[in-house]
Amino acid sequence: xIDKVISLxxxxxxxxxxxxxxxxxxxxxxxxxxxxxxxxxxGVKDLVVYCHSAGxxxxxxxxxxxxxRVEAAYLADGVFAPIAPNWRRFVEAGRLEFxxxxxxxxxxxxxxxxxxxxxxxxxSMLGTDLLEKEGLPAEVRRTDPTAAPKKAAxxxxxxxxxxxxxxxxxRTDLCLxxxxxxxxxxxxxxxxxxxxxxxxxxxxxxxxxxxxxxxDDEELRREPERNRIPxxxxxxxxxxxxxxxxxxxxxxxxxxxxHLALYAEAARSDxxxxxxxxxxxxxxxxxxxYLEAVGGPEHLDTLRARSGLGYNPELRRxx
Amino acid sequence: xxxAFSTFELMTVAAAREIRDGEVVFAGTGLPMLAAMLAQRTHxxxxxxxxxxxxxxPRMLHLPMSVGDSRTLTxxxxxxxxxEAFTYLLQGGRIDVGFLGGAQxxxxxxxxxxxxxxxxxxxxxxxxxxxxxxxxALAGRTVIIARHERRRFPERVDYRTSPGWIEGGDSRARxxxxxxxxxxxxxxxxxxxxxxxxxxxxLASAHPGIPPEHVxxxxxxxxxxxxxxxxxxxxxxxxxxxxTTVDPEGVFLKRH
Numbered sequence: 001x002i003d004k005v006i007s008l009x010x011x012x013x014x015x016x017x018x019x020x021x022x023x024x025x026x027x028x029x030x031x032x033x034x035x036x037x038x039x040x041x042x043g044v045k046d047l048v049v050y051c052h053s054a055g056x057x058x059x060x061x062x063x064x065x066x067x068x069r070v071e072a073a074y075l076a077d078g079v080f081a082p083i084a085p086n087w088r089r090f091v092e093a094g095r096l097e098f099x100x101x102x103x104x105x106x107x108x109x110x111x112x113x114x115x116x117x118x119x120x121x122x123x124s125m126l127g128t129d130l131l132e133k134e135g136l137p138a139e140v141r142r143t144d145p146t147a148a149p150k151k152a153a154x155x156x157x158x159x160x161x162x163x164x165x166x167x168x169x170x171r172t173d174l175c176l177x178x179x180x181x182x183x184x185x186x187x188x189x190x191x192x193x194x195x196x197x198x199x200x201x202x203x204x205x206x207x208x209x210x211x212x213x214x215x216d217d218e219e220l221r222r223e224p225e226r227n228r229i230p231x232x233x234x235x236x237x238x239x240x241x242x243x244x245x246x247x248x249x250x251x252x253x254x255x256x257x258x259h260l261a262l263y264a265e266a267a268r269s270d271x272x273x274x275x276x277x278x279x280x281x282x283x284x285x286x287x288x289x290y291l292e293a294v295g296g297p298e299h300l301d302t303l304r305a306r307s308g309l310g311y312n313p314e315l316r317r318x319x
Numbered sequence: 320x321x322x323a324f325s326t327f328e329l330m331t332v333a334a335a336r337e338i339r340d341g342e343v344v345f346a347g348t349g350l351p352m353l354a355a356m357l358a359q360r361t362h363x364x365x366x367x368x369x370x371x372x373x374x375x376x377p378r379m380l381h382l383p384m385s386v387g388d389s390r391t392l393t394x395x396x397x398x399x400x401x402x403e404a405f406t407y408l409l410q411g412g413r414i415d416v417g418f419l420g421g422a423q424x425x426x427x428x429x430x431x432x433x434x435x436x437x438x439x440x441x442x443x444x445x446x447x448x449x450x451x452x453x454x455x456a457l458a459g460r461t462v463i464i465a466r467h468e469r470r471r472f473p474e475r476v477d478y479r480t481s482p483g484w485i486e487g488g489d490s491r492a493r494x495x496x497x498x499x500x501x502x503x504x505x506x507x508x509x510x511x512x513x514x515x516x517x518x519x520x521x522l523a524s525a526h527p528g529i530p531p532e533h534v535x536x537x538x539x540x541x542x543x544x545x546x547x548x549x550x551x552x553x554x555x556x557x558x559x560x561x562x563t564t565v566d567p568e569g570v571f572l573k574r575h
Contacts, residue, residue, distance in 0.1 A: 025387075026387035027385045073449050073450070074448060078388070079571065087446075100448065102450065102451070102452035103453060104406075104450065107401045123410055124453040124455075124457055125456070126482070126495045128479050135438070162495065192392055193373030193400055195373060196401045305389070309393060311390055318569055
């Protein structure tokens with residue numbers, strides 16, 4: 001029996017500065033935020049982050065100065081932050097390398113990485129500036145081994161002659177996921193939408209998973225049709241209840257409107273965001289202390305999902 | 320006198336009316352969700368919603384705040400992922416109509432949701448394409464929803480995130496894009512459509528109380544006003560459903 005269970009701090013220590021990392025989830029759903037806060041506390045730098053529709057997960061890393069480059073389709077936090085605030089501020093000030101793709105293109109890039117292909121064709125981005133304009137300077141593309149030599153290429157299909165867009169594969173050092181349940185051996189159970197977690201995991205050398213609950217391997221093997229990532233592809237498992245807060249975890253809890261609104265406000269300036277980090281990332285000694293800082297059990301109970309719905313229908317999303 | 324409905328409510332109703340019964344609808348965050356939920360509860364009970372994060376054909380009870388929300392899964396036919404939504408459903412040609420928003424919309428319905436000014440050092444950086452570029456290229460047709468101000472309706476967008484009719488005429492097809500294209504632009508002032516051959520824009524209707532000339536003043540490209548009618552106002556029933564069933568909390572309605 002291979003036990004892959006480690007602590008949050010041990011997991012964060014597996015992510016070195018300069019690593020290429022993909023982060024699972026989608027806008028305000030199921031991001032491994034407890035692990036990301038642990039990375040910020042460690043002072044990780046120069047990460048190259050690949051995502052599709054990210055939210056305040058990647059935005060937190062950007063604002064904390066952990067990121068060298070983001071390759072993404074979208075960064076926003078629903079109605080709370082229609083544009084991820086640190087992302088916006090850093091790009092406008094020229095403080096971040098970035099490359100824009102569409103979501104289908106990012107899906108294709110992760111799929112190629114997962115399949116061991118050098119590229120994947122898509123039918124979108126023709127006639128757009130996503131194809132025409134590169135965010136990464138030629139110098140970076142030439143000298144940085146983490147950068148694809150070219151953003152995309154258009155070829156005529158060898159069979160039909162139609163133009164198709166080829167996008168380069170993504171292979172990352174690490175993929176960080178948060179899921180509902182995992183076994184100590186690294187078998188995962190994702191409930192609700194998978195987003196792109198399966199492809200992101202299989203495009204990575206190492207997968208680190210935080211989970212709401214640690215469960216018996218045999219329990220998950222009873223329904224193998226619901227398991228999509230082979231346990232031997234998973235390197236480490238960290239049980240972290242409320243480990244995606246302030247984001248939602250289907251069947252467990254909803255996103256936290258109070259905290260997302262507070263985050264969106266704080267991330268609008270360097271000074272306010274520094275205060276946010278002091279209060280919620282550097283201040284709390286551990287994840288339990290973080291949960292106290294955001295409101296404690298009484299507040300977290302107001303987020304709990306109702307059985308059969310997967311979210312909290314009573315949640316007030318407007319103040 | 321206080322208006323009986325807000326501009327945002329009128330836009331939602333106008334957008335909902337673009338959906339036909341039985342269609343498969345790719346709904347993005349915000350007004351499109353309200354429009355699709357309203358259409359399901361009025362004239363198009365058989366329309367099917369698809370969300371890019373994986374929710375397919377839900378029977379939604381509560382308005383989601385984004386396309387990845389758990390609220391897009393209630394009673395759903397499938398909880399899938401981006402692979403299914405983009406590859407099989409959208410690129411596979413199974414989406415009839417997609418809704419798109421954007422910061423800028425130009426003469427030929429091209430949309431910018433990326434950046435204003437210089438791309439690398441923009442004056443304003445937006446969220447980015449998400450799935451919008453894909454929907455614009457691959458849905459059977461698209462409906463664009465936008466705030467109508469002259470600076471937001473330039474002759475050419477600063478960055479073309481999502482392709483409309485490109486440069487007009489047959490330029491969309493020449494770019495290699497199969498089918499699709501914008502059918503309507505529902506704005507805060509009216510509804511713009513495009514001539515079948517030239518793809519030149521014309522004002523199909525101005526909202527109640529808005530003179531067509533005012534729409535031209537607020538538009539940075541020439542707009543044919545010759546056929547402009549008046550956007551039919553929301554019915555009492557549509558407003559009731561919108562306010563009490565679709566968005567009783569005012570998640571999006573109160574923001575506008």
